[in-house]
Amino acid sequence: MQKDKLLTTIVDDHPIVIEGLKMLLQHEANIQVVGGFCSGAEILSYLRNNKVDLILLDITLPDINGMDLCQLIKSEWVSTTILILSNHTERSIILQSIQNGASGYLLKNSSIQELRQCIAEAIQGNIVYSRAVMEIISRPSKNQLQERPQLTRREKQVLALVAEGKTSQTIGQELFLSPLTIDTHRKNLIQKFNVKNMAELIMAASQQNLL
Structure with missing residues (x-):
């Protein structure tokens, strides 16, 4: 085995995809493909006893999604690409994957x-991104295209403090409101921006120059 070969594994829930990629890369x-795995548990078990330079990873797996698996692997095997x-093709999945440590x-x-x-x-x-992925992430996001939500003065205050990473307890103390009231404002903001969580809320607010 040549030292300069990239020890590569393929993780995909379809065995036929694994075999196809092995043939393409042989x-x-x-590159030396040293294994193909159909679940997160299998690749994690393999990594504990074997060196791997490169992992080609699918998002859809039977036991864990690829974004979370990517984060798990990178937390323990930092040098693995x-x-x-x-x-x-969802923009949010692409960006979250990169945020979780994927190199492309x-x-x-x-x-x-x-x-x-x-x-x-x-x-x-x-x-790195394939050409098709570059096109997806270069398009304006849904949050950039939609009209700015109308926020009350209090919602603007809460949004700014949320963006600073403060908890409902801390924000409540600063604004002389109960944490439950702050939680209600958070829920209203999520609804107004049509997002799923605080991270998406802050991203959407930043894109619309509200922070």
Whole structure:
């Protein structure tokens, strides 16, 4: 085994995809596929006893989603490069994957040339995307396109303090309100911005220059 080969594993819930990728990559001079796994538990177990340089990881797995698995792997095996290879085209999933430590995101319809190039750049420490993914993340998000929500003076105050990372307890003390009232304002803000959580709320508010 040549030392300069990237020890690579493929994690996908479809065995046929794993076999297909193995065939595609078997002629790559710098890559050696050392395993294919269909679940998060399998790859985590393998990593505990084996060195892996590169993981090609799907988002949809039977026991854990790829975004969370990526974060788990990177927390323990920092030097392992992870590229997401998925059919999911949601902008939020792409960005969350990168935030969780992935070095890139490619769609499964990518060409072998594109995959080869992305692997080479990711190994150098770059964040990489396939062409189709670049198009997705360059489009304005839903939050950028929608009209600015109308906020009350109090909601603006709460939003600014939430963005500073303060808890409902702390915000309540600063504004002389109960934590329950602050929680109500938080829920109203999430509803007005049509987002799922505080992280998305802060991102949406920033995009609309409300912070």
